[in-house]
Amino acid sequence: MSTLAPEAPLSVLLREGTRAEHQDAESEGFVSRLMSGGLDVAAYADLAAQQLVVYRALEEASAVVRRDVRGATLVFDELTRVPAIERDLAHLYGPSWRSEVRTLPATRAYVERLRAVGTRLPEYAAHAYTRYLGDLSGGQIVQRMMQRHYGMGDAGLEFYDFPQIPKTKPFKDVYRERLDGLALDAVGVAAAVAEAQEAFRLNRAVFVELGEAHPGTAG
Numbered sequence: 001m002s003t004l005a006p007e008a009p010l011s012v013l014l015r016e017g018t019r020a021e022h023q024d025a026e027s028e029g030f031v032s033r034l035m036s037g038g039l040d041v042a043a044y045a046d047l048a049a050q051q052l053v054v055y056r057a058l059e060e061a062s063a064v065v066r067r068d069v070r071g072a073t074l075v076f077d078e079l080t081r082v083p084a085i086e087r088d089l090a091h092l093y094g095p096s097w098r099s100e101v102r103t104l105p106a107t108r109a110y111v112e113r114l115r116a117v118g119t120r121l122p123e124y125a126a127h128a129y130t131r132y133l134g135d136l137s138g139g140q141i142v143q144r145m146m147q148r149h150y151g152m153g154d155a156g157l158e159f160y161d162f163p164q165i166p167k168t169k170p171f172k173d174v175y176r177e178r179l180d181g182l183a184l185d186a187v188g189v190a191a192a193v194a195e196a197q198e199a200f201r202l203n204r205a206v207f208v209e210l211g212e213a214h215p216g217t218a219g
């Protein structure tokens with residue numbers, strides 16, 4: 001359990017408040033099998049298809065949130081993922097990818113949540129934090145593992161490339177400063193931390209369904 005004071009910076013509260021959820025998401029069967037070479041490119045492609053739907057909803061929320069002065073401080077064009085995911089899917093599924101991808105029920109639930117609350121500042125901060133800081137952190141490890149285990153090159157993995165962010169560490173530091181600079185009140189901070197926990201759970205639920213669809217050789 002976190003013993004941090006509620007006055008701690010939001011970035012710290014988000015990190016500490018989602019430590020257990022991060023552990024759960026990271027150790028979910030689908031993720032560990034994918035990361036250790038027990039699955040195949042088709043499993044990764046299915047994950048990418050889910051990510052497209054999620055990022056469309058997240059980035060639609062970004063477009064709304066950036067109209068607000070405080071919200072605008074959290075929206076960075078260099079983080080935009082939808083075009084990269086679309087290129088990845090065209091590579092992974094071929095030119096008819098749009099008719100081949102399917103959206104899992106857990107992905108639909110994630111998107112419904114984003115549509116319901118994703119344009120409120122604390123909730124947007126929570127969802128954007130969970131995805132973008134994750135992509136800039138563990139995502140970089142995922143990219144290397146896909147290349148190592150499944151013979152992928154750069155094509156199909158553009159999602160993990162941030163060409164305008166050459167070094168992730170300083171960028172993540174700026175992002176955390178922006179989170180802290182939102183100056184949310186106590187109610188907003190509590191909402192943000194609770195929503196980040198929910199965001200991790202929603203991600204994990206997608207992994208569970210992906211795991212059912214891609215059991216791998218170990219069953």
Ligand code: HEM
Nearest residue numbers: 014015025026031035129130131133134137138141142203
């Ligand atoms: C393959 C599975 C994963 C691995 C190996 C992994 C690994 C990591 C590592 C090593 C860091 C720390 C990076 C640093 O200190 O700069 C990190 C941070 C983070 N990860 Fe993951 N991760 C995984 C899955 C996820 C998932 C599924 C999510 C959420 C959807 C996520 C969200 C985050 C976030 C938000 C941070 C930033 C924590 C902070 O500093 O506030 N990760 N991850």
